[in-house]
Ligand SMILES: NC(=O)C1=CN([C@@H]2O[C@H](COP(=O)(O)OP(=O)(O)OC[C@H]3O[C@@H](n4cnc5c(N)ncnc54)[C@H](O)[C@@H]3O)[C@@H](O)[C@H]2O)[C@@H](O)CC1
């Protein structure tokens with residue numbers, strides 16, 4: 001569910017702590033070590049999930065007609081619960097049992113369970129050798145919950161149409177945090193079949209509800225990875241014990257639907273792997289008694305044209321317009337001369353210089369407060385020489401630096417040693433602000449890995465980038481990750497592991513050309529404004545403002561014929577050139 005951005009901006013939403021699977025297992029172990037029983041925890045989990053399922057189902061069934069809630073359908077709801085062999089499956093069996101007690105028509109579909117004990121044997125229920133999942137299964141079977149093996153279905157045996165029960169609610173209890181590798185064939189078939197049965201249950205008037213227990217099966221809780229796009233497509237995920245990192249980055253948001261927490265364990269000392277951010281820092285108002293010099297001078301170095309090609313002037317235009325939209329005081333753009341006219345037409349407040357005028361650009365580096373380099377900069381040898389020269393000048397002058405796109409390309413091609421630009425930058429970034437903004441393709445090059453390797457573990461990738469190159473990083477993508485450098489850290493700060501942040505705003509409409517240039521501009525624009533506090537011009541603030549601006553564009557635009565009416569214009573067709581106006585709007589909304 002999307003919350004309109006203007007109201008979200010005003011919400012006092014705290015960062016949400018995100019954890020890996022290993023950390024959640026550790027929390028459970030801590031809990032059990034205090035003497036709490038594991039099967040009791042599973043029963044609590046299942047009981048609370050059952051109440052949620054009932055509530056969500058009836059809320060969905062209710063419609064508001066003339067202010068009176070009415071129910072569409074009074075027959076007992078039908079639920080199809082798909083269970084695997086682990087404890088996630090155990091949760092599913094218990095939910096089946098409790099929903100049956102509540103009068104629902106229940107069918108359990110098992111996957112990967114060889115023997116279902118068709119007995120009422122509670123004799124050894126207390127025995128430690130009986131797993132929680134088996135206990136749960138026995139309870140459900142003893143209560144006469146009907147079940148069927150997926151392996152025995154027509155779908156698997158004869159490759160025929162799926163005749164598994166059509167239901168109002170489908171519960172996915174195949175895999176939870178135990179899934180850590182690509183699915184084997186039968187599970188892949190089961191998940192595809194689940195999604196297909198759900199689809200065929202949808203009618204014009206009815207949309208079957210899909211609830212995932214803990215995490216949608218197929219999604220890896222620690223990384224957000226889905227293999228070959230096979231995962232349960234949930235409407236709601238009931239997240240047990242602690243919020244999983246994988247629900248909010250990479251594929252997670254495409255499969256999880258709305259996430260509801262069921263905390264179960266009241267307290268943990270375990271430090272989360274990341275914090276999910278939804279809210280930008282409030283900005284202070286500007287002093288009346290100020291002038292353009294009070295808000296910094298941004299120098300954008302990019303927008304090149306190589307060998308008579310069409311070139312990349314747009315990158316410099318988008319970055320500079322976005323930096324100005326954040327409130328930077330002054331702007332110079334060092335781009336190819338061919339684009340000076342176009343640049344001045346769209347941004348007459350900018351000054352221009354030829355990107356190849358080394359003496360002139362280096363003089364401007366001295367003048368500027370922030371350098372943003374690399375957007376459409378070019379990748380040829382001449383560009384590489386310029387990149388090294390300008391980087392060294394910026395470091396000699398002690399400037400804040402933003403490196404993006406082709407700048408990252410050149411950085412990746414340099415030797416990683418103490419004496420190269422890479423080594424100098426690493427050292428420099430301990431005392432000065434340096435922001436690096438790759439997407440996973442650029443990060444892969446910087447780390448000498450494949451894109452798939454980076455995507456498989458984005459958290460590890462951003463940490464490696466920061467370890468090797470120093471500075472503050474954003475790894476762009478769905479649920480962008482941010483890891484910031486602490487300047488001149490105390491010994492305590494040096495020993496403490498830094499937080500990784502996950503950007504919880506933004507949308508898929510922003511997956512278009514030029515959006516990265518916009519982010520570099522926002523980052524540089526904020527860095528330039530020394531009147532703002534450190535948090536207010538941090539890299540994470542830039543990423544949030546960028547995402548919120550994208551959300552503003554997707555959700556709201558006033559109708560030209562009636563300013564009181566809002567048009568909701570959606571994600572498709574969102575363009576980077578629309579962003580500066582929205583950035584300015586967001587800057588206004590967060591000024592307090
Ligand atoms: N008492 C407890 O320990 C509790 C556990 N809970 C549930 O237990 C879940 C975790 O249970 P489990 O650790 O048993 O793990 P899962 O039930 O998530 O997975 C079952 C097994 O599948 C195997 N597996 C992993 N990837 C596979 C693949 N690609 N193909 C085939 N098999 C694969 C794993 O080895 C794992 O043991 C949580 O997500 C949560 O739903 C909750 O009931 C809360 C209490």
Ligand SMILES: [K+]
Pocket residue numbers: 088172173174175176212213214215216217
């Ligand atoms: K699940």
